[in-house]
Amino acid sequence: MNQDSILRSLVADNLVSDPAGARGRLLHEAAKLFRDKGYERTTVRDLAAAVGIQSGSLFHHFRTKEEILKAVMVETIRLNTALMQAAVDAASTHREKLQALIRAELESINGQTGEAMAVLVFEWRSLSEESQVYVLELRDIYEQLWLDVLETLRQDGVLAADPFVVRRMLTGALSWTVTWYRPDGGLTLDDLTAQVVAMMGLTSL
Amino acid sequence: MNQDSILRSLVADNLVSDPAGARGRLLHEAAKLFRDKGYERTTVRDLAAAVGIQSGSLFHHFRTKEEILKAVMVETIRLNTALMQAAVDAASTHREKLQALIRAELESINGQTGEAMAVLVFEWRSLSEESQVYVLELRDIYEQLWLDVLETLRQDGVLAADPFVVRRMLTGALSWTVTWYRPDGGLTLDDLTAQVVAMMGLTSL
DNA sequence: TTACAAACCAAGCGCTTGCTTGGTATTGTC
DNA sequence: GACAATACCAAGCAAGCGCTTGGTTTGTAA
Numbered sequence: 001m002n003q004d005s006i007l008r009s010l011v012a013d014n015l016v017s018d019p020a021g022a023r024g025r026l027l028h029e030a031a032k033l034f035r036d037k038g039y040e041r042t043t044v045r046d047l048a049a050a051v052g053i054q055s056g057s058l059f060h061h062f063r064t065k066e067e068i069l070k071a072v073m074v075e076t077i078r079l080n081t082a083l084m085q086a087a088v089d090a091a092s093t094h095r096e097k098l099q100a101l102i103r104a105e106l107e108s109i110n111g112q113t114g115e116a117m118a119v120l121v122f123e124w125r126s127l128s129e130e131s132q133v134y135v136l137e138l139r140d141i142y143e144q145l146w147l148d149v150l151e152t153l154r155q156d157g158v159l160a161a162d163p164f165v166v167r168r169m170l171t172g173a174l175s176w177t178v179t180w181y182r183p184d185g186g187l188t189l190d191d192l193t194a195q196v197v198a199m200m201g202l203t204s205l
Numbered sequence: 206m207n208q209d210s211i212l213r214s215l216v217a218d219n220l221v222s223d224p225a226g227a228r229g230r231l232l233h234e235a236a237k238l239f240r241d242k243g244y245e246r247t248t249v250r251d252l253a254a255a256v257g258i259q260s261g262s263l264f265h266h267f268r269t270k271e272e273i274l275k276a277v278m279v280e281t282i283r284l285n286t287a288l289m290q291a292a293v294d295a296a297s298t299h300r301e302k303l304q305a306l307i308r309a310e311l312e313s314i315n316g317q318t319g320e321a322m323a324v325l326v327f328e329w330r331s332l333s334e335e336s337q338v339y340v341l342e343l344r345d346i347y348e349q350l351w352l353d354v355l356e357t358l359r360q361d362g363v364l365a366a367d368p369f370v371v372r373r374m375l376t377g378a379l380s381w382t383v384t385w386y387r388p389d390g391g392l393t394l395d396d397l398t399a400q401v402v403a404m405m406g407l408t409s410l
Numbered sequence: 411t412t413a414c415a416a417a418c419c420a421a422g423c424g425c426t427t428g429c430t431t432g433g434t435a436t437t438g439t440c
Numbered sequence: 441g442a443c444a445a446t447a448c449c450a451a452g453c454a455a456g457c458g459c460t461t462g463g464t465t466t467g468t469a470a
Binding site for chain 2: 446447448449450451
Binding site for chain 1: 242243245246327330331364365366367370371373374375376377378379380382384392401403404405406407408
């Protein structure tokens with residue numbers, strides 16, 4: 001299962017919009033705008049212009065502006081949960097599984113889905129409370145993947161800290177890369193992954 | 206130099222507003238509102254109401270709404286730079302200096318200045334570009350403190366990763382605590398500091 | 411060709427926003 | 441007690457916002 005086939009499978013199940021379709025294109029542009037300007041500063045006119053339609057026409061596809069934000073977040077989580085699951089499954093040892101997770105999350109944050117991931121981190125408060133509840137449930141599945149792997153490492157005696165705390169620290173550390181990491185800065189994602197592993201004192205893979 | 210005397214000294218030098226004064230109170234309330242609702246969602250009417258005046262009266266103290274955001278950020282950085290400097294100076298060994306920095310930053314993020322620190326992290330994009338440049342300069346001083354300490358640890362052979370990358374990872378990890386850490390959750394800030402140190406494999410202090 | 415729904419446009423409504431204005435209390439100073 | 445500076449209020453303006461409306465085009469299938 002490579003990344004493309006995972007995406008296609010999700011599209012087929014209607015869990016993620018086809019990036020080539022009208023809805024998918026809008027969500028992609030919306031993610032870009034939301035990341036660059038913030039949700040509040042992005043107007044429905046901006047969103048409409050980005051896909052070449054009138055602002056009013058947006059409301060044919062989405063009932064409210066917030067529904068667009070929610071869709072961006074929901075689809076991003078769905079895609080990334082699937083990608084993470086695949087990354088874990090592909091790795092064999094516990095340490096490799098962690099490394100695979102770190103690498104995959106860095107990829108999510110700084111690669112194709114980067115805009116949407118940044119939105120997930122920084123535009124959380126712009127979601128209505130009920131949407132937050134829904135998105136949070138999806139996120140729990142995603143988080144459990146991490147916690148399971150970290151727990152095994154703890155039992156192996158490789159990790160000294162609490163898995164729960166470690167995961168939250170890693171969430172922050174990895175999310176934050178979106179604010180400073182640039183692929184063309186002489187540091188590849190593999191390098192970055194290695195740095196994180198080194199920082200945790202787990203270099204001896 | 207305890208925290209209170211540091212604050213008083215900054216107030217005396219007019220680098221930070223007196224928390225008891227009109228301006229200081231407004232900035233404190235603004236930080237709270239900006240954190241809770243976001244800068245864009247907070248109206249000048251909200252800000253005025255929080256200190257019991259009319260919205261128009263705000264513009265007697267600040268020329269624009271954005272100037273309020275900028276002031277919150279600038280004063281927070283000034284205060285925290287001084288606090289960090291004191292924390293480093295008070296510690297003796299290299300490891301203790303790092304631990305002191307971590308502890309101090311956790312305190313900043315989750316203690317008294319927590320609202321303002323959260324604003325600094327999450328409302329960055331709402332600053333005008335020229336304000337960003339100014340705030341960034343202040344931040345560099347602050348960051349240099351960290352880099353110096355991390356570099357010594359690297360030379361000691363205790364830290365395997367690049368100080369620059371480590372600092373950025375720590376920035377993310379520590380900032381992120383604002384989204385999940387609650388002092389009443391059975392985990393003290395000392396515990397949390399210990400967890401971070403443990404996560405970095407530096408437990409043997 | 412006809413029928414019908416999905417996709418879209420042009421216009422604008424009602425409301426909220428940041429900020430301005432002209433004037434009135436309050437405070438500090440000699 | 442005079443006088444200015446400071447702090448504030450009450451009212452509202454211009455612009456921009458999310459979203460609605462009524463009508464037109466486009467795509468699809470019999």
